[in-house]
Amino acid sequence: MRDHRSEPAIELKNITQRFGDYVAVKGVDLTAGSGEFLAIVGPTGCGKSTLLNIVAGLRPPAEGEVRIFGRPLSGLNREAGYLFQADSLLPWKTALANVMLGPVLRGTPEEEARERARAWLAKVGLAGFEDHYPHQLSGGMKKRVALAQVLILSPKILLMDEPFGALDVQTRQLMENELLALWQEDKKTVLFVTHDLEEAIALADRVVVFSAGPASRIVGDFEIDLPRPRDVAEIRLTEDFLKIHREIWRLLREEVMRAHAR
Amino acid sequence: MRARVRVWQAGLLLFLLLGWEVSVRLGWVDAFFFSKPSDIALRIVEWFRTGEIYTHLWVTLLETLLAFVIGTVLGVVMGLWLALMPTASAVLDPFIKAMNSIPRVILAPIFTLWFGLGMASKVALGVTLVFFVAFFNTYQGIKEVNPVVLANARMLGASGSQLLKHVYLPSAASWIFSSLRTSIGFAVIGAVVGEYMGAAKGLGYLISQAEGVFDTTGVFAGMVVLAAFVVFLDWVVSRVEARLLVWRPEPGREGGTV
Numbered sequence: 468m469r470d471h472r473s474e475p476a477i478e479l480k481n482i483t484q485r486f487g488d489y490v491a492v493k494g495v496d497l498t499a500g501s502g503e504f505l506a507i508v509g510p511t512g513c514g515k516s517t518l519l520n521i522v523a524g525l526r527p528p529a530e531g532e533v534r535i536f537g538r539p540l541s542g543l544n545r546e547a548g549y550l551f552q553a554d555s556l557l558p559w560k561t562a563l564a565n566v567m568l569g570p571v572l573r574g575t576p577e578e579e580a581r582e583r584a585r586a587w588l589a590k591v592g593l594a595g596f597e598d599h600y601p602h603q604l605s606g607g608m609k610k611r612v613a614l615a616q617v618l619i620l621s622p623k624i625l626l627m628d629e630p631f632g633a634l635d636v637q638t639r640q641l642m643e644n645e646l647l648a649l650w651q652e653d654k655k656t657v658l659f660v661t662h663d664l665e666e667a668i669a670l671a672d673r674v675v676v677f678s679a680g681p682a683s684r685i686v687g688d689f690e691i692d693l694p695r696p697r698d699v700a701e702i703r704l705t706e707d708f709l710k711i712h713r714e715i716w717r718l719l720r721e722e723v724m725r726a727h728a729r
Numbered sequence: 730m731r732a733r734v735r736v737w738q739a740g741l742l743l744f745l746l747l748g749w750e751v752s753v754r755l756g757w758v759d760a761f762f763f764s765k766p767s768d769i770a771l772r773i774v775e776w777f778r779t780g781e782i783y784t785h786l787w788v789t790l791l792e793t794l795l796a797f798v799i800g801t802v803l804g805v806v807m808g809l810w811l812a813l814m815p816t817a818s819a820v821l822d823p824f825i826k827a828m829n830s831i832p833r834v835i836l837a838p839i840f841t842l843w844f845g846l847g848m849a850s851k852v853a854l855g856v857t858l859v860f861f862v863a864f865f866n867t868y869q870g871i872k873e874v875n876p877v878v879l880a881n882a883r884m885l886g887a888s889g890s891q892l893l894k895h896v897y898l899p900s901a902a903s904w905i906f907s908s909l910r911t912s913i914g915f916a917v918i919g920a921v922v923g924e925y926m927g928a929a930k931g932l933g934y935l936i937s938q939a940e941g942v943f944d945t946t947g948v949f950a951g952m953v954v955l956a957a958f959v960v961f962l963d964w965v966v967s968r969v970e971a972r973l974l975v976w977r978p979e980p981g982r983e984g985g986t987v
Contacts, residue, residue: 602978
């Protein structure tokens with residue numbers, strides 16, 4: 468099918484990360500093909516976010532190698548856009564100023580950046596909210612602004628850390644569908660971290676399961692062979708979806724139990 | 730609600746002033762020690778009518794503003810520098826704490842010795858007070874920058890100086906501004922205490938002169954003018970603050986107004 472395996476966007480080799488004496492992840496090998504939508508699931512505290520921060524270059528690993536499109540990563544990952552779990556917008560800037568920030572920082576003339584930011588805000592459904600400050604927006608709107616803020620830079624890799632975790636179910640499904648539509652346009656490589664297995668299956672090409680921490684590692688790797696384009700609300704009801712869900716859940720449940728036993 | 734609070738405040742003030750006035754007139758308390766509101770009011774009117782007060786007000790205002798501006802600029806710059814340079818901060822920490830622990834009144838005579846009886850010694854005293862307020866608030870403001878917002882700005886491509894402009898300074902601004910309101914008060918204290926210890930002009934000098942001749946009316950009148958002066962400066966600063974921090978949510982209105 469897709470030959471995204473030919474040139475891997477992200478290659479992690481034998482990655483270990485420590486915080487003092489605490490080993491967060493240990494010996495992780497993971498490859499994401501160019502254009503692949505890869506979801507990482509696991510119980511809370513399994514080091515999923517740690518892994519994203521490593522790929523982003525925000526915190527280099529204690530051991531192991533990170534390669535981005537074949538080149539070793541040093542410093543921040545300039546190919547990646549990062550959608551954080553917590554509110555990450557600059558509260559002292561309006562929605563428009565937040566979206567145009569990336570281009571401005573990278574030297575785009577103010578006027579051009581403003582026009583592009585306006586277009587992106589419209590694209591995520593927030594035309595007319597240009598002059599609102601983040602505290603004047605709802606949770607879903609803030610996520611849209613954050614998404615536009617990241618996508619305006621057209622990163623080749625999109626890192627997402629439970630981006631929709633704090634949203635209500637309806638808003639969440641709406642955002643997931645919009646994300647899929649945007650992804651369908653230019654097929655970025657996506658690394659999507661979540662603890663919600665249903666969300667992972669509905670969105671991704673591949674789901675990777677992490678073990679409970681400390682010293683998390685990968686315990687499962689599943690291809691999700693569901694047709695696209697998908698509707699995240701409807702696909703959950705199909706027989707194929709349920710079959711895959713049962714299969715992965717059998718594995719994930721053990722890890723969740725182990726995480727709780729701690 | 731607001732109007733009712735105002736009415737109560739006015740009522741309380743009137744009650745206190747009337748109580749004071751009546752107690753003195755009935756001879757319950759001695760006017761020599763306590764003066765009385767009507768005399769104080771007359772004295773203030775007299776000061777403004779003759780224009781005697783203006784030179785003193787002007788001198789104190791100038792000393793206050795100089796101490797405020799110099800102290801704040803030094804404090805903010807130092808605060809930024811130490812907050813962003815952990816090593817320098819670790820080295821200088823005990824020195825800063827030691828300097829801040831010196832009661833400033835003790836410095837007044839020595840500053841008079843160094844800088845003379847004029848304005849410079851008062852400004853210097855004010856600076857030693859204002860500096861630390863601005864410094865500690867700036868330092869804290871930088872340290873409290875939201876790490877997620879910081880990481881986001883870095884991922885979006887911000888360099889060191891861009892982080893300062895787009896993240897650190899705006900984030901510290903609310904801390905710095907709340908420090909400004911405290912600072913303006915301290916700048917006044919520096920000026921007035923300095924004048925009080927030895928000067929030829931200023932509100933502090935005026936009060937100290939009155940005390941020297943047991944003129945309690947003059948002392949209270951000086952205090953009232955001084956209080957009004959500080960309230961006015963505080964109002965100016967809070968107006969500027971409101972203009973510059975429009976992005977801040979009003980308390981209790983965070984999130985989801987649309």
